[in-house]
Amino acid sequence: MTHTISLTVNGKAHCSVVEPRLLLVHYLRDILGLTGTNIGCDTSQCGSCTVHMDGEAVKACTVLAVQADGASIKTIEGMAANGSLHPLQEAFREEHGLQCGYCTPGMIMAADALLRRNHKPSEAQIRQGLEGNMCRCTGYQNIVKAVQNAALKMA
Amino acid sequence: MAKTVGTSVKRVEDPRFLRGQGTYTANLQLPGMTHLAVKRSPHAHAIIKRIDATRALALPGVLGVFTGKDLIEGGCGTLPVGWSVPNQKTPDRHALTPDRVRHVGDGVAAVVAESSYIARDALDLIEVEYETLPLVTDARKAAEPGAPLVHPAIANNISYEWELGDKQACADGLAEAHIVVEQELINTRLVPNAIEPRACVAQWNAPDDQMTIWTTSQNPHPIRVLLSAFTLKIPEHKLRVIAPDVGGGFGSKIFHYPEEVIVPWVSRKINRPVKWVCTRSEAFITDSHGRDHVTVAKMGFKRDGTITGLQVTTWANQGAYLSTFASLIPTILYLGCISGMYKVKGIFGHVFGTLTNTVPVDAVRGAGRPEAAYLVERMIDIGARRLKKDPWEVRHKNFIPASEFPYQTPVAFNYDSGDYHAICDKVATLADLKGMRERQSEARKAGRLVGIGFSTAIEISGYGPSKVVTSIGSALGMWESAALRVYPTGKVTLFTGSHSHGQGHETTFAQIAADELGIAVSDIEVVHGDTGRVQQGVGTFGSRSGTVGGTAVVKAAAKVREKMRRIAAHQLEAAEEDVVFDQSNGTAYVKGSPDKAKTFFEMAFSTFTANQLPAGMEPGLEETAFFDPTGLTAPNSAHIAQVEVDPATGEVEIQRYVAVDDVGNIINPMIVEGQLLGGIVHGVGQALLECARYDSNGQLLSGSMMDYAMPRSNLMPMIEMGRTVTPAPSNPLGVKGAGEMGTIASTPAICNAVMDALQIDHLDMPLTPERIWQALQ
Ligand code: FES
């Protein structure tokens, strides 16, 4: 049994025939070839797979592709407008908020959703807001600084 | 050209990661790709009676199912070890076990299918009949008489016994002590959990008999040697191993893993590309774990706090098989470091490396050195408490004085440099230790459980020379190589055998080469992680890339400069000894006449036209250098943590964390600080959260990210950092290594702070609210 889904990903319309059990993250990575969204776990803990679905941050490993039917999805590949880095991407580079880069796409998507909810988050609010995203490399400190920096840039 | 070494050049690699364009192994898509999954044992110890793959093979899309017997018959060898101590008994380890499973997660069969979903479906259709056996999971119990044997040929499950130090001096030291503190300590088992799970892709190219393997490795060159000589047995020149972008390693991606054998073997068998991506739950039961020591220690003190002796007995859990560097960790890297930063005459250590029905144990960030630091730093605090002395003063009293470097410890290592009193004073000043103490005593008067903890710790890194390292057990040399290819237009590719999986070598190695050659960082591209492009290499582990790999770059650059200088001399019609290479701008000229200089571009271009070279000089400009370290470096640190324990819940709040580290000279302060920060939080994770726990059936209870707690963004306050610098004398850059220092120091700092808050001698990690609350009752 298969389903036909229509959705937009990073502003581009797609229509695909998928198995009902296919996860959104596998749809994005394996079918659309958007491998910027990473997979770090199988229990919805790490946040590496975070994307936006209709403007909300979701863990794409916890959403079925069929649930995204009709939705608008944004992934890390959709963050840089016309080739220039998004202020969050710039801030992560300036503050050294990434090392191996594996958690980074999910972290940036989660941070972007956070900043849209709260333009001027405190350190504590950033730390709490990113709790669902794991990083083993940075110890989070420079990620927090990057989000603070981006908040200023985006103000 | 201003010097770049010592400045925080922004990372060259960042844009691709920030845009989601990292080249992680799992991202690779090849035409005709197939997908592999591994059927794993649900039992900790059992005999395989029968494997029936009929139903799996009948599933549409399944291309094949292979067992351990198939691999053996197909020519695969057992996985070798890269370290052997005297009389070590190394059990056979097959990529898929043919007859008997020895830990939950041991691979018994592999299925390859048209999609990863079908491969997973097929796993459930493979029927395996087991006869379960008695089992053992505890390192010490495994060595007791009558314990179930993990490998029948290895008596008492003892793979090796190893001693270090002077037994008599230790006994004398303890005898002269005013008090002797005795303590049992458990160093918890850790799951490495790099956020990128392991993965492997292989592509067999039949017409050329060529195999290409992409794998999440920290060291592709040694992996190729092992694959070629021991496991897969494809000649090395027909085998290309690529470790593309790798999402963190922390030691766990050093080792040669079974899937690196299975995946290429199947690819050749079915003549199609094969991909395997580890799931996180699978990673918990297959990635080599870390630590897992049971230790009984005695430390003697004089009345004034002088340490007189240290005696250590440790049972180190090695798991069901010896992982690649298993026996290195609890021997030389652990016992070799139990002198810490202190002058202790009488030290003796004895370790049993035992086999159990658990996942193999090997290096995890710090590897042996955190276990040593935890032991020493906890013992000092217990001693200070008994002596009613400030633990800070006890440390101060026992430090090796700066005037005694290089300092030969009574155990193993010769520390290159350091100033331990200075680093301690610096951290005390930065933290305002006096004020901290005053505020603590006010808080305590108000009934609040505020604790201050210290740790001072050393790391041993960049070890060598190869002759010494191989004489104590290594199967590989500890050198590194670098090659500089200078193109006719003066642009440069730097090929290094080191591998970056977060460390930022594409930036720091380019900085080194830029300064050595007097050109811009942007004119240099760093290539690493590909045996098909990089000449030779050892790889990245033990915080060795800067010291060893970086020095190889310095040496290769010197050769380039030398050739350029000779070319300039020839073209300027000057004697070679009169011409200097100016590293500030990449030119060469006759001493005193910089106005008539040959530029980097001109000299590079003339190696291409080859019409104005000195007689006998070969055209082209490509220089390779190998560096074998002459000694080792001893990064060191002093950390102070302040915590408060909530007596109602047992929860620990980290209020301040102040860290001063001496990692020698620094290539890129931003990157070094980043590694230290990440390391610190990793170590705090062990102190408070992380623990791989087995039940009596050998099931891993904390076997997913849901059950195994890891540091998250809300764990720490902003860490306050400082640094002291004693340049390493053993390498021209003066660098010591920074990747593990934070982890080594932070675990004991936090544990000591919590014990200070609770005013008790000792609790084992992880210091969970439950454990603390119990202790408070
Ligand atoms: S992959 Fe870990 S939360 Fe989605």
Ligand code: FES
């Ligand atoms: S940068 Fe490596 S996991 Fe976050």
